[in-house]
Amino acid sequence: MGKKEILNIIKTRKSIFCIITCLAVVLSSYIYISKTSYTVKVDGQTIGVVKDKEQVNQEIENIKKDLQKKFDKDIKLGKDITFEKIQVANEDLSPIETIKSRLYSSLEFNVNAYEVKVNGDTLLYLESKEAADTLLDTIKNTYIGNRKKEDFKEISFVEKVEVQETETNIGNIKSIEDALNLVAKGGNEIKTYKVQLGESAWTIASKLNMKVEDIAKANPEINIEKLKIDQEINLSVPKSYIHVKTVEFAQYEEKIPYETVFEETSALYSGEKKIQKPGEDGKKKVEVEVAKINGVVESKNILTEEIIQEPIKMIVLKGTKPRPITVASGDLSNPSRGKLSSRFGTRWGRSHTGIDISAPKGTEIKAADGGKVTFAGTKSGYGKIVILSHGDGFETYYAHCDSIKVKVGERVAKGQVIATVGTTGRVTGSNLHFETRKNGKPIDPLKYVSY
Template structure:
């Protein structure tokens, strides 16, 4: 009897479990909604209750594009609807679904490619728009130029109609900007002393971020002198060649012609005839590329004023030894015993060179002796005028050899070392004066 009761209990339990499962399943089915998981080209977009809603969104997107570009568009992406039952809370909100759809869908439109040197560069809605963009680029280079004969692109430009993804399409303004600045010509810059990121960016009219991006492997804040860095400079896809016929006045530069003459010393020059620019009226065909003159073809010219060349006489005669060379040599052997400048409360106008009595004193450069005699303080003194604004003084001599009015060559012995005048021992007092103003002789001689 107990065995029979156990069997009945088990049957009852199984019936109960089956009934519970049925009730739960029916509840899920009752509360779940028939819906569709939507994917485009394998990318999940979301879950919707009606296919119609998806098609309405696509239709709206097509209409928006048609209104903007005045052209029909089509979709060639694969849209897949997969049936499912989910709770209301799993349905994608209309706003989120629209956002997801816009991120995935890419409609196709017939457009016109601006093809440069065999490569599609930018797409606009039709040929007329492409021509508008190209003409606008040309117009940039017409400003201020009269008598334009021809305007063309240096590059080979073709307009090709083709179907493209709508995401590649640009309006005329965007296409124009892209053609002007769409490429980057990477140039190198060598860092100089005093350079930093800021002044380099100002020099090239770039942002510091752009320079940093162009040099990812360099610590751009720590630049070394002579280091090379990349400078990224925007460059137009198109070069515009403009040819025009222009009339203008042009100066004719004169030439400098040298004539040799024995009437002047070697190294000396003298103007025989002053040069004078000429002028002419010119009619020329001028070709410019991106505003820079590339070539000129002169069609007509009329000389208005003749050019007069400058004629310069160039000396060939050997200079006599008494002509100043412009460079001073040491006037005697010895050692520096007193410097130029303040000494004993007074201004010492030369230098003192200590040497034994009777040591030869030589002319420091060629010139004419303008004084040979005794002068207060200097004792026995020689003064040479070098006829170039300079004079040299040789004081405290024991004896004088050169006479007043004598022409002397550089290195000629003119006197001998002594201690005459206001002197404390045998030495040469040597002065260099320019326009009668004493100058430190050690600028010209070395002791």
């Protein structure tokens, strides 16, 4: 073998050695960066990849210890944690802080708690039996106040309320304050209300402890400012999840309305009445059993009634004597033919104390009701005028007359001609100025006559 062949063999062996060395370096590097790791799963959902699964278990224990310290309860995992082997590079591993954050958001931490059930349905969870008892006692005490339980025949819940030990997510547990707010707020149901005599939206709102705005929202098609008797309106009323029934005894005095008795007498005119003997209400002591639901009276059961004072009848005399045509009937007729030309109230910047009835000069003016002539003559502004008194301070005025047919002191009958239409006094044309007055105060005549 020559020198040249020997050199070629040496070069070939060196090349093979270099290749083997490089492969060993690459293989050792690969083995270094692809050690066994673990995919972390919560109920089958991947939350990251870690090199050491014990580090994850330690983080879970740390979370449980924090919650145990905060709630003073044993904490249980509500979901399964699993680990699956995997080969990944170091840069594909999840930071432990990321794993910790995802554990907090995806794990469920359960504790032993007490659920309050209403009619078989779970309403809320509390941390202890004592907290549940405190909640239910507080709800009852809301409708007992400062009174003793012994004052009541019954204090109970309308619904079937149960307290049971169970396991639940720690986030479901409520404080007693939040639980009370939930029970009181409840849900909403639409109820109807029938408007009573004299009631308005404001009095109804005050009566039911509501806002007028809420009544308006519940009745968008109704003008709540113009409610009518017996009209039904909707009410949006909070409905408590738990209702407290109380039954108690009550005593109170109740008035007994007096009876009115009418006796006929010929000493009074027909249509006249006079109280001969005033009535007086009686009194009775009533003992009742009162049932309330959430403080609102649901029913009353009368147990005993004892009359303390008998009522005294009112005796009213009722006239039978025929009424003279000159005595007022209280029902006015139109004093003249004609057309209404001016109304009662402000006119031309001044107060117009009656109505004007336009009619031809000489048209008859008749007494609107029976009465006595208290004035027949001329007054400033009125011209020729007749004034009739109808009793009880009620008077009628007939002004701007052309002629007067009666005298002061004369009694006239309803419909009797007392004057004729004229143009005397401050007037722009022939008309009758007609007034009605009570105790000297002008009243709109159109409340009594029609034109």
